[in-house]
Amino acid sequence: MKVIKRAVQAGLVGVLTVTAVFAQNLADAKKAFDAEQYQQAKTILKKLIAAQPAAGENYFFLGNVYLKTNYTDSAKATYSKGVSSDAEYPLNYVGQGTIELLAKNAAGAKTNFDKAISLAKKKDNTPYLYMGKAYILAKDYTTAITHLEKAKSINEKDGEVYLALGDAYIGDKKNSEAYGAYRTAFDMDKNLLRAKIELGKSVRRSKAFKESADEFNAILATNANYAPAYRELAETYYEWAKDQPNEYNAKMKQALEFYGKYMDNTDRSLDSRMRYADFLILAGEYKALEQEAQQMAQLDKANPRIYRYLGYAAFENGHFEESVKALNDFMSKVEPERVIGQDYYYLGRAKLKANDTSGVSSLAKAVAIDSAYAEPLSELAKEQFTGKNYELAAKLYQLATSNSASKTVIYDHFYLGMAYYFDYAGKTPDVQKASKDILVKADSAFSYVSQKSPTTPDSYLYRARVNRLLDDEQNSKGLMVPFYEKYIAVLAEKPEAMADARYKKNLAEAYNNIGAYYMRTNQAKAKEYFNKTIALDPTNTYAPEALKSLGN
Template sequence: MKMISKISKIVLALSVVGSSAFAQSLADAKKAIDAEQYQKAKTMLKNLTTTQANKDENFFYYGWVYVLQEYPDSAKAIFQKGIAVNPKSALNYAGLGAVAVLDKDKAGASTNFNQALSLAGKDSKPYLYVGLSYLLNNVDGKVPAEDANAAIAALNKGKAVNAKDAEILIALGDAYRTQLKNTDALSSYQAALDIDPKLAHAKVATGVIWKYANNFESSETEYKAALAIDPNYGPAYREWAETDVRWAFNDPRMASAKIKEATDQYKKYLSLTDLSLDSRLRYADFLLLSGDYKTLQTEAQALSKDAANNLKVYRYLAYAAYENKDYPAGLQAMNTWITKADPKRVIPRDYLYLGRLQIASKQDSLGIASLRKAASIDTTQADVYSDIGKTLFGQKKYLEAAEAYNTYTQKSRNAKLLDHFYEGLSYYYGFQDQYFSKDKSVKADTSLLAKADSAFSYVAQKSPTTPDSYVFRARVNDYREKDRNNIVGYAKPYYEKFIEVALAKGAPADKVKKDLAEAYVYLGTYAEFKDKDMAKATDYFTKAREMDPTNKQVVTFFSKKGGAAKGK
């Protein structure tokens, strides 16, 4: 990750290109937007809205840049100026719909989109931007199915208006991609390239499909093809960098080389943009993606002097500070972000980090509430339940912890065997709390034992050489005994398996010795009272004494045995 930190020096060293170098045509402005040179595009479009103030489309594209940068208020003001120029401006009504999407105003979006399409006539561009607007709420490459379907419907209508509009086909591909309909997406991108083989955007979009399929070599081929079309097409370098990061995380053997390559590619991307505040915020996104939290914190601190212009800086300060264990700074930054930002800009991950920061700051109750809020806003945020489970377990709220762990292990792809183990522990300790409760109205729920046993059984199946799962299965099953004077031996096979696995690892550690003593005591007791085999019982208790001579049941057994011998 050290290589990534070099970018921040380059970012600080480079300056914004002067506006005098910019071409002044709408076509050039649109090209700058596609290349993610947003400051350059805004400078050109601002000029065009002055020199060609009677053209409503100039206002639309000017506002659209603000939409892409998530400045809805600025975008809205510009779109309204466009409508003032031309009350029948379909594009600017599409822009107002896009603002409503950002503001999560479904009714406003629908009204403005309907107005845009009613005015579109034979112009496919309003259909294009209605479709693209529905894709704005994109999180990690995914869009809610309802929005994606609305985008696809609008874009297909635009395609019917003009089947040769390559931008419509690319947008269709993007919409299909968010729903993992990769065959349809690839077909749309290829159709766009058939119309215009020089569309670098379509090549990059194809590379992104291969990225999410973890076919990284094919991704690189597409990015190289895009750069062969246009060597200065920045998005190709950005996507290449992000693909390299994903490659590094998926293949540890390639991690070092791919992180270095990602750094180089992102350096090229930055050199091709205008290096505005928004470009640097995108760089912060890259640092977050790559896990270089130290550089992210340094960069966010450098950006904090411009925080008044974009409060999102506080989000990066909070994320980085948490990952770097600077909890006071992180909590302050996150509280600033959440209290000052437009509530519509606050995302579930913000509450996730707020909860983690609160818990790390010993504000457990507040932290759990924040984590639950993250989950309630986005039900796909299953990973929050891991944090909730850990915190509740630490508070000895075992049944609540068990339910949190269960949700996590059932819904998250990131759940590990340790999470399943703690799920079992939580159910087990929750049962014990009921079993030993001094409140006589509390009845121990035996279904908790079944849930605990299921979790421990899963761990044992996936990791047969982990002894802890067997000893806890033994303890769980021991509670199934209804008559202690006439035991069935439900725990016996699990204690025997525990001994086998624990001793297979060589000399046991002190903690394991105590557990081995427990197992031998159980087997000895079983031999004494169930099998009526005193020799076998003595053998087991002798082994237990070797493991833990202070074990009370061991001491009692040999004291009783010694007394019996003296009596003889």
């Protein structure tokens, strides 16, 4: 009996020792995850699963790593394996519910969440905690807060709950509440360094850049290898550089150095490389971005986001056809909702640079997603207008004018009208007969300018020219006359303009065209206008000839 007892005791000691080792390993995995060392976390968890295939928690946290690094299918499969391996462990159901929630299957999410709650012990708040995190991912912050409050009611001393509440409040744009939640989280558990990170980010949002940097440096004073602190220092110095243009170069240099330390203190996983790539875009370091993207492509050719980086970098480095190819590859590999306005903006410009006019439709998609992209299209339109590609310029100016809040909207409407006008003028007579709609669009554009800026004379001049072309040449209704008259009236308020030969020439044009119209209906008035032309410009040849034909 004593032998048996000793054997049992020895066995229990062995079990306890193994459990302690694996518990520590799971803690190490969580620590690596928090430090954004995702590859290391993944490696630890896979080893744990191999050693303990029936332990559900290892599958759950591995699924979380996959989800964090945008491998949704792998996350889904891992949570499912966790359920198969340990059907009584609740959190893998939360994982499955999260996948359903992100796929907008609310009913499927609820079924899984309810299952998790039914399996949880009375004092176990983790299902509510991770359900709250799921709703944060789904951007349903109100529901997230409801679940997190439930988790808090079960365990008010759980710093993780307050950390998640801070994230939910940030998403819900309740910054004061978020700051309080993060502060409580860190006060409760000094190991929750991300809570301290979020406090520093809150300070940065108020543009207190030095104080924000101090927060991150305080973290590094306790843990010099905590990678997220280096990343946030980089972001802080980037924002600081933008806020102080006279120190831009020096602060950007520091920002890039901090991001280098971030990379050194992660395992250079694809996710950390992508974060670095995002920063390189912000910093305008496109040569470095292209190199980084090419290295990422060698690591993982299947991740579509790499092609986005390649597309952006190739464009900025003047490799337009490569940019088009990379961005088309990216868009063909991702769900439509993952394509952002910036993707179409780069693709459209790259196509135009590669002489592919379908770039206009890509730019239209960019503007449809985010109207802010309308304003920079003004410069693209101007390039085409200067190059006398009037039809293409008109299409681009049409997009540029779609944002009425744009600072250049009046200017863009004027050049939109000009592009239509010159596009029409460049067509053959036969084509012009079928293209009057172009003139109608030009007239509408100039009309907008005259309404928004009534003292701009050229809008009336071009409306007059357009309406002259719209009128019936054989039976004129004088469509041009009121606009020429308005042009004359506006110039009368700008006597200084007469020092410009261009205005004198255009004024003579207005007098002559009004006079020509009145030759048929009011000869006295016609003579009056022709005499104004001669008084303005004695060298004008048309007015004297017209007066002769009127018997004067």
